[in-house]
Amino acid sequence: MISSELNPEGNEFILQLADRILAFNATQPEQKRITWYGANYLLTFDADEYERLYQSGFTGGWFDITALDDQNACAMRTPYRNERLIKNLRIYAEATKRQIDLRQRPEDSGSGTPLPAGDGRDDEIVRWTMFLGNPATTIETIRNTLHAANQQGLPGLFDECGIIGITRVFDYEGLSESQHPSIYSVAPDMKRTGYQQLLPSFAFPSALLEVYSEEEIPEMFDHLAETYLSKKYKRTRCWLGFVQQNATVKSVSRWTRELSKFKGIQMGSRFELDKIAVKEYQTLFQEDKSNSDADKMAMEIVDLFVSASLNAFPDVFESLDLPNTTEALQLLTPYELAVIAFNSWELIEGLPAQIREISPQWKHDLLQFCVCAILYRFNILALPKYGNFFIHKQPINSAIQEKI
Numbered sequence: 001m002i003s004s005e006l007n008p009e010g011n012e013f014i015l016q017l018a019d020r021i022l023a024f025n026a027t028q029p030e031q032k033r034i035t036w037y038g039a040n041y042l043l044t045f046d047a048d049e050y051e052r053l054y055q056s057g058f059t060g061g062w063f064d065i066t067a068l069d070d071q072n073a074c075a076m077r078t079p080y081r082n083e084r085l086i087k088n089l090r091i092y093a094e095a096t097k098r099q100i101d102l103r104q105r106p107e108d109s110g111s112g113t114p115l116p117a118g119d120g121r122d123d124e125i126v127r128w129t130m131f132l133g134n135p136a137t138t139i140e141t142i143r144n145t146l147h148a149a150n151q152q153g154l155p156g157l158f159d160e161c162g163i164i165g166i167t168r169v170f171d172y173e174g175l176s177e178s179q180h181p182s183i184y185s186v187a188p189d190m191k192r193t194g195y196q197q198l199l200p201s202f203a204f205p206s207a208l209l210e211v212y213s214e215e216e217i218p219e220m221f222d223h224l225a226e227t228y229l230s231k232k233y234k235r236t237r238c239w240l241g242f243v244q245q246n247a248t249v250k251s252v253s254r255w256t257r258e259l260s261k262f263k264g265i266q267m268g269s270r271f272e273l274d275k276i277a278v279k280e281y282q283t284l285f286q287e288d289k290s291n292s293d294a295d296k297m298a299m300e301i302v303d304l305f306v307s308a309s310l311n312a313f314p315d316v317f318e319s320l321d322l323p324n325t326t327e328a329l330q331l332l333t334p335y336e337l338a339v340i341a342f343n344s345w346e347l348i349e350g351l352p353a354q355i356r357e358i359s360p361q362w363k364h365d366l367l368q369f370c371v372c373a374i375l376y377r378f379n380i381l382a383l384p385k386y387g388n389f390f391i392h393k394q395p396i397n398s399a400i401q402e403k404i
Helices: 012-026 047-055 070-075 082-104 139-151 216-227 239-246 249-259 275-284 292-312 314-319 326-331 334-344 353-357 361-377 384-389 398-403
Strands: 127-130 160-163 167-169 183-186 192-194 201-203
Touching: 012 047, 047 082, 070 082, 070 139, 082 127, 139 334, 139 384, 160 216, 216 384, 239 292, 239 361, 249 275, 249 292, 249 361, 275 292, 292 314, 292 326, 292 361, 334 361, 334 384, 353 361
Parallel strands: 127 160
Antiparallel strands: 167 201, 183 192, 183 201
């Protein structure tokens, strides 16, 4: 539906439209039932209204949220604040997930009309979008957004998050001369050029350009969306590649042999140092990264070493403010791990400097491997340029400590 929005004065019109499309679909054979899309304000639907929309074949269309930050919302003159926004995001995520489940199990829909099937991958994920590239965005806006999202458990509700990182600018907005260097225009051949009033023109938030380059801002937003605002990072882990990059047959064999000497630590029969196991290791390091079985074995090896190291060297993990049990590690979120890393570690090339003093060498290498594995599992880029998003004046909050 081509529109500026369908529900600026309430939901009556869009719900009547949905009911009429539902009635139309009921008269059509399955292959001719339609789906539809239109722009709406997200924050005015309850769970039953979402169900009426989705039953009619509605596939989405929401105005982007500027941030989870009330000061940013005020600056952007949005008609909502965090309390209302977060409540409605939960309703939206739960309602969308229910419709995906019903499409996969149409016999449970409870209506006489089967739901229109999705025609693409986006129909099978719960996704939200943010306009974090709005002109009022600052480092603090992003910091507050990540904190609020984690505190409310929002990343666990969404399979993906999309972030719009640039703003369309117009000459009538009275742009100052100081803004011009940060604005680029797009020529007819789709190449960027300097600011020209007659061409579509865009700009990144000026506050972010003080810290990041134009190339770094989209990379940073992609990382935040994948890691701290959705579950997408879980689908991007390649454990085979991780093992091949961070270990060798020799180191794996040495770590297994040394850990086996610790009382109460069982390395498991599959990983005993016999000829079969060594041959498995050698084969593993030669495998192609597309081999799912090899990737599963690599993940098992990583889990084995992390678990055994937690048992063998709990004091090291405690000194890093990391959980010292496998169970506690599983409760950690990417955001909480980033807070720990940027607030508690002296970082050297993305790793805690505390590991540098550990000896003997095999123990140093094993613990470095395990910390790398924990960071990789949660997709944490412990880079100084991202630290400002996670630095807090107060110690890590007690809720995180209690959970860990």
